[in-house]
Amino acid sequence: MTKKQKLTIAAIVAITALLAALILFSGASKSAPADAHAESGHNHAAEKTTKDDHKEAKGGHDEDKDHKDDDHDEKGHDGKGHDEDSKIAFSDQQLKTAGIVLDTAAPGRIRTSLQLPGEIRFNQDRTAHVVPKVNGVVESVSANLGQQVKKGQVLAIVSSSTLSEQRSELLNAQQRLTLAQATHAREKTLWQEKISAEQDYLQAGQALKEAEIAVRNAQQKLAAIGAGASASGLNRYEIRAPFDGIVVEKHLALGEAVKEDASIFTISDLSSVWAEMTVAARDMNAVRVGESVTVNATAFASSANGKIAYVGALLGEQTRTAKAHVVLPNPGNAWRPGLFVNVDVLAQETDVALAVAADAVQSVEQKQVVFVRVADGFRKQEVTPGRSDGKRVEILKGLSAGDVYAAAGSFVIKAELGKGSAEHAH
Incomplete structure (x- = not known):
């Protein structure tokens, strides 16, 4: 066997050993998670058993809680809990x-009234439009706008040629009268002594009567324009105040030519004024002469009582309304002409079964309530109000006769109720 073959066999054996080791390691890893999963399942089952036992043991407490909730609902249903919440x-x-x-x-007793719009005006019975009554030129003006004047006080002086002629006529008539008186006396003496004829005596008497008539006529002409004999000049005309009052209008200046019918001054006695009101046709039956009224200013807090002095008999063609007025005393000139007012006319008085002070009724959560006195506090009581005259309110539903309530200062209780509701919500 060659060396190369030996190396090949050795490599194959090494690879085979390595693969066997890998296979053995992979089998050990798979068996370990399976055992862990089995153990975990066992633990979960035990925990579930423990929770079920705890829940079963706690069941009695849940039933008690349910009973308490039922009791609370029943308590709210009978209204007792609601009363406790509404107590202040x-x-x-x-x-x-x-x-x-x-x-x-x-x-x-509820006093129902009718409110009519009105305006303060001059008392026309105590207002004068002063005119010169003669043509002339203004020499001097002594009265100013807004000035308080007395009856007979000189307001202005006018130089008038017409007045000069009238005064000259009076002087001539007086001189003729003097002459006629002397002639009549002389003729009477001569007639008594049988010196002159009776006819001369009678003619002298006739002339005397005519002279007297001429003097009276000239005097009456001057009196008609408010002028008399003047020591300072025949043409001097003094314009005087007709009564005590205030100069509210002035329409002349120094050197101005004025006519006899020109309104140069307006003087009004402001110790009394008119509250003039407009009355619609539907309200004519309620507005009668002698009815008591209350006049209230719209610009400031002021009121006065009076009686209707005049109601117009005719309706205006355009407005279909009538005019009426009340005469008001005006101490200190508090009621100024031009001021808008409301006139309350008492229409009728009605007896009601139950009434409270108007300030006692408060609005809470868009409901009308009255705070009824209970032990150590108040209870909010919803009511149904009826008629009102601004001082008393009729109660149709919600209260009984004898209930003690907060008549004045109820807004303080309302504020406390609001604070309590806010804290509860918080």
Whole structure:
């Protein structure tokens, strides 16, 4: 055997030994996972058995829990749990601190009213449009816009040729009267002494009467324009205030020519004003002379009581409404003309079975509620409100007569309820 053949055989033997070793190693690896898997299955089965036993032992507790849940549901169903949730704790000291006032639900009277729009205007019975009454030229103006004037106070002076003629006429009539009086006295003496004829005496008497009539006529002309005899000049005309009031309009200036019918001043006595309202045709039956009303300003918190003094008998052709007004005292000029107001007219008074204060009704979760007093707190009670006059509210459903509730300061309780709900949700 050659050397080459020996090497070949040795290589074959080595390869065969190597393959046998590989085959043996592969069989050992497969048997090891199988044993591990078998052992793992055994452990899982044991664990499952243990869990089942634990679950079976715990079954009694689950049944107890179910019973408790049933009890809780029944408690919520009978309403007791709901009452506890709606209770707001409030001690007597907290009531005083928060300013909460308690009241008792009882029968009451609701005063229903009709609200009409209105406006403050000048009292036309105490408003004057001053005119010169004669043509002339303004010499001086002593009154200013907004000035308080007294009756008879000089507002302005006008120089008028017309007035000068009228005063001259009066002076001439007075001189003729003086002459007629002297002539009549002389003729009377002559007639009594049988010196002159009776006819001369009678003519003198007739002339005297005519002179007297002429004087009275001239005086009345001057009185009609508010002028009299003037020592400073025949053409000087003084324009005076007709009564105490305030100059609210002024339409003249120094040197201006004015006509006899020009409105140069408007003076109004603002110690009283009109609250003029617009009344629709459907409300005419409720608005009558003598009815009590309350006038409320829209721009600020102010109100006044009065009675209707006038209701128009005719409706406007365009608006189909009538005018009415209330005379209001105006101390301190608080009611200024031009101010918009609302006029509440008392329509009727109705007795109701149950009523509470208007401030007691609060809106919670889009529901109307009243907070009823219970032990150590309040309970939220949903109600159905009816008619209201702004002070009292009729309660149709939800309360009973004798229930004590929060009449004033109920918003504080509402705030506490809101905080409690927020904390509970959190």
